[in-house]
Amino acid sequence: MHYFLAILALAVLIVIHEGGHFIVARLSGMRVDRFSVGFGPVLWSFTRGETSYQIAAVPLGGFVQIAGLNPGEEGISPDDPRAYPNRPALLRMATIFAGPGTNYVFAAVAMVLVYLAFGVPQPGKTPLVGGLQAGKPAEAAGLLPGDEIASIDGKKIFDTSEVSKQIRAALGRPVAIEVRREGTSKIFNVTPIKEGSDFRVGIEIDSKEEYVKAPFITCVTQGLRFPYDYSRFILHGFAEIFAGRQKAEFSGPVGIVKVMKRQLSQGAASGLSIIAIISVYLGLFNLLPLPALDGGRLVFLGWELATRRRVNQRVEQTVHLVGMLVLLSFVLLITLRNDLGLGRFFHH
Secondary structure, eight states, X not given: OHHHHHHHHXXXXXXXXXXXXXXXXXXXXXXXXXXXXXXXXXXXXXXXXXXXXXXXXXXXXXXXXXXXXXXXXXXXXXXXXXXXXXXXXXXXXXXXXXXXXXXXXXXXXHHHHHHHHHOEEEEEEEEEEEEEXXXXXXXXXXXXXXXXXXXXXXXXXXXXXXXXXXXXXXXXXXXXXXXXXXXXXXXXXXXXXXXXXXXXXXXXXXXXXXXXXXXXXXXXXXXHHHHHHHHHHHHHHHHHHHTTSSOOOOOOHHHHHHHXXXXXXXXXXXXXXXXXXXXXXXXXXXXXXXTTSHHHHHHHHHHHHHHSOOOOHHHHHHHHHHHHHXXXXXXXXXXXXXXXXXXXXXXX
16 A cells, blocks of 8 residues: 555656646646656546646656647647747746746645644654664664664663663674564664674664644744755755765665655655655756756756857757656666666676
8 A cells, every 4th residue: 555655646746747837838828738647658548628648658757748849849830829939938947947846836835734734853762773884784684774773682762872872781792673664563683793892783873753743833934945955955965975975875766666655654744754855856856957857958948048049959859868868778777776676787
């Protein structure tokens, strides 16, 4: 059920993104010929008005086919006033920005509802596995980031500070670490190793968030700020990766669904929060100034507005086509190597 809900939530986020393009394109006087969730062969479709709506076989995103957006489309008259190229540049820019913008609006509304219903998250005392040091006993034993530490050697753990105390007290003998993962309890036998004068297992301890009731205005303002604050967090992570201080860990659609499934299993607050987070990721990723993404199209539109000269449509389309092929290849590689655990096949 949680896998189904995760897939459904991801599909809804795609519909929200493409729906932003669709609505603003229609309001801007453009004709929309197709609204697709997924790429490739069509699994199901229907037509209403002048638009065909469809679900396709490859769930790597979606698209809205606006008349004239892609040069060389058949049946598009060069002087058609409802074709994308013939609309004012500001309306075209608004149409392109609307997809990521709608993701941000959705995330803000979702988090306002979460904060109003459950409270504002604050760091609690319950310890979580925040990270694992490569090659250390905890990773080898099978613990995962996000595991909630419930007990060590049968002693219940109620505070983050108690974890290291219990591991040190074992003086190097194996300890039974009980964790809660996706609603179930699991026990892992881990043998600490001595580092200097201390015993460690290679766990970076984090604290589980607790939702605390807050005033109405606090819930609303923090919820509305959430997309901005989380975008800054993501961009900081990118900066750390480029500076070599943090390892890049990418996930494809399968990995995203797995993360969403895990969070959905932890309750409504965690489920809605991860959906809002993925929505921010979709919005921010699509705003990156890369070919084939909305940000790439905005770069060309910005150039047109600044210079009052339109970029040759064939050149722009070629750039976006090459970018799309590179992007899909990257997503496929990440999905096979990281999400499905087939990385060993790429090292031979």
